Amino acid sequence: xxxxxxxxxxxxxxxxxxxxxxxxxxxxxxxxxxxxxxxxxxxxxxxxxxxxxxxxxxxxxxxxxxxxxxxxxxxxxxxxxxxxxxxxxxxxxxxxxxxxxxxxxxxxxxxxxxxxxxxxxxxxxxxxxxxxxxxxxxxxxxxxxxxxxxxxxxxxxxxxxxxxxxxxxxxxxxxxxxxxxxxxxxxxxxxxxxxxxxxxxxxxxxxxxxxxxxxxxxxxxxxxxxxxxxxxxxxxxxxxxxxxxxxxxxxxxxxxxxxxxxxxxxxxxxxxxxxxxxxxxxxxxxxxxxxxxxxxxxxxxxxxxxxxxxxxxxxxxxxxxxxxxxxxxxxxxxxxxxxxxxxxxxxxxxxxxxxxxxxxxxxxxxxxxxxxxxxxxxxxxxxxxxxxxxxx
Amino acid sequence: xxxxxxxxxxxxxxxxxxxxxxxxxxxxxxxxxxxxxxxxxxxxxxxxxxxxxxxxxxxxxxxxxxxxxxxxxxxxxxxxxxxxxxxxxxxxxxxxxxxxxxxxxxxxxxxxxxxxxxxxxxxxxxxxxxxxxxxxxxxxxxxxxxxxxxxxxxxxxxxxxxxxxxxxxxxxxxxxxxxxxxxxxxxxxxxxxxxxxxxxxxxxxxxxxxxxxxxxxxxxxxxxxxxxxxxxxxxxxxxxxx
Numbered sequence: 001x002x003x004x005x006x007x008x009x010x011x012x013x014x015x016x017x018x019x020x021x022x023x024x025x026x027x028x029x030x031x032x033x034x035x036x037x038x039x040x041x042x043x044x045x046x047x048x049x050x051x052x053x054x055x056x057x058x059x060x061x062x063x064x065x066x067x068x069x070x071x072x073x074x075x076x077x078x079x080x081x082x083x084x085x086x087x088x089x090x091x092x093x094x095x096x097x098x099x100x101x102x103x104x105x106x107x108x109x110x111x112x113x114x115x116x117x118x119x120x121x122x123x124x125x126x127x128x129x130x131x132x133x134x135x136x137x138x139x140x141x142x143x144x145x146x147x148x149x150x151x152x153x154x155x156x157x158x159x160x161x162x163x164x165x166x167x168x169x170x171x172x173x174x175x176x177x178x179x180x181x182x183x184x185x186x187x188x189x190x191x192x193x194x195x196x197x198x199x200x201x202x203x204x205x206x207x208x209x210x211x212x213x214x215x216x217x218x219x220x221x222x223x224x225x226x227x228x229x230x231x232x233x234x235x236x237x238x239x240x241x242x243x244x245x246x247x248x249x250x251x252x253x254x255x256x257x258x259x260x261x262x263x264x265x266x267x268x269x270x271x272x273x274x275x276x277x278x279x280x281x282x283x284x285x286x287x288x289x290x291x292x293x294x295x296x297x298x299x300x301x302x303x304x305x306x307x308x309x310x311x312x313x314x315x316x317x318x319x320x321x322x323x324x325x326x327x328x329x330x331x332x333x334x335x336x337x338x339x340x341x342x343x344x345x346x347x348x349x350x351x352x353x354x355x356x357x358x359x360x361x362x363x364x365x366x367x368x369x370x371x372x373x374x375x376x377x378x379x380x381x382x383x384x385x386x387x388x389x390x391x392x
Numbered sequence: 393x394x395x396x397x398x399x400x401x402x403x404x405x406x407x408x409x410x411x412x413x414x415x416x417x418x419x420x421x422x423x424x425x426x427x428x429x430x431x432x433x434x435x436x437x438x439x440x441x442x443x444x445x446x447x448x449x450x451x452x453x454x455x456x457x458x459x460x461x462x463x464x465x466x467x468x469x470x471x472x473x474x475x476x477x478x479x480x481x482x483x484x485x486x487x488x489x490x491x492x493x494x495x496x497x498x499x500x501x502x503x504x505x506x507x508x509x510x511x512x513x514x515x516x517x518x519x520x521x522x523x524x525x526x527x528x529x530x531x532x533x534x535x536x537x538x539x540x541x542x543x544x545x546x547x548x549x550x551x552x553x554x555x556x557x558x559x560x561x562x563x564x565x566x567x568x569x570x571x572x573x574x575x576x577x578x579x580x581x582x583x584x585x586x587x588x589x590x591x592x593x594x595x596x597x598x599x600x601x602x603x604x605x606x607x608x609x610x611x612x613x614x615x616x617x618x619x620x621x622x623x624x625x626x627x628x629x630x631x632x633x634x
Binding site (some may be wrong): 003004006007010013014019215216219223224225226227352391 | 398428437440441442443444450462463465466468471472474475476478479480485490492493495496521534537538541579
């Protein structure tokens, strides 16, 4: 036990003094997630607000032919600006990305309207450009509304009930709760936690295997009167502590970031108070042993620090795979999923954030299975540490 | 007391050690001499238990290096070739880490570490982080940490490699001190003069086999060469011709 603690404290001290480890454990992981998250959320808030409230510039060719239409568009917060010279110019400008949309009104627009012949207007847009597509949709919507308005007036003038034009009235009802809507975006949160957690122990895992070997400190260490099991366990536990610290920091930084984010504007009220922060910490705690053992295991196969870094970057991605698959297929939490580490934590965390009742059995299975895999990998690590080939 | 009895070790197709046997008694300095790639390091690595021999046995104070490796390691202080330190720890912390791992009583660790620091005359840089230490400084700290638990058997793999004259001299003095204290010192080198200046017994290894295992005078006699370097070359050839 003393050996284990000696190794543990030495590794902690050694790595606290190593700026690279410290930066990756206590800064990179915990900061990277929330910053990226804040960025994405702000972007979607901007976009959501764009649609309804912001003024949109619409270049129009031949404004003078349709003064009423122009007035109608302005009333819908669409700012009419001068467009290119002619139709060819309009197509060119949209293609070149100078304008997202251009509306072209022909000279005979008024005449056609008066003759109750469908008056043709042209709307140029680039559907491959997502911003342009959005503006085009908005312009089309406005034109459609004007169309409806004119039709209603015409029918009324002829003594026909305009209701005849709307045999069906579709009313879409969104049943998601504000917390539920949060879960979609906040679903990526769980990956950030796992990422930060793994990042926290990455350099320690490399250092205690490939690093020791490259430095030449492994051989004298192995010639000491201690068992290799004690050495590797001490190293894995030190990695666990760094991972736990990194996880806690990233949870707290998320908590702080969410406080300052105008999520209500997106119709989201995530359930992420201090209680959930703590619950999430304990939920992810079993994953720490698994992560530390996995990273140490992978690093122990590599020949150099550089090679270990390359491989461990891949390990950082690995826990996303089950999360990704389930997100794409939009699968609901099932009992079988709880046996899969990272996926089970993700699903339970999403439920927590959605403020939905938690399934005790699911949590128990998640904890036990993750701990089991963690213990298994730790055992494999210890076995590998006894190999002669360890010295490379 | 170190005993090696007919050990073999192969790495893949390379048969690095082919039946090496010798003994290094207490209170004497035994030199393992041989050209590069002769199997010296492999033999020593078997002794400090990081490698297992394919055949044959070896023991440290009676403890077999394979079946009782923990007991064997208890009585060894090993300085592997190119041993590295922890750059973020000070020299003192590096030594204390080993002291703690060797199970020295907690209350004694500080005294023992200070003692070995004085013995090796490294006080000057003992409290500096070892990052950026010179080769000589690194070797001394590595040696200090190998000796901190006061082992009966000391195994040094090419300890003078990369050391300047002054450092080599102080290392020699230390090795002699260990001998006077009744320790068993086994060290490897590929420099004949160095071995001749220190050792009581010399075991010349070439091609993974023992060419000659004798005192310096005995080697001179058996090779018929009065010049040590010639004797060394002659001994190596004896193995090569077999």
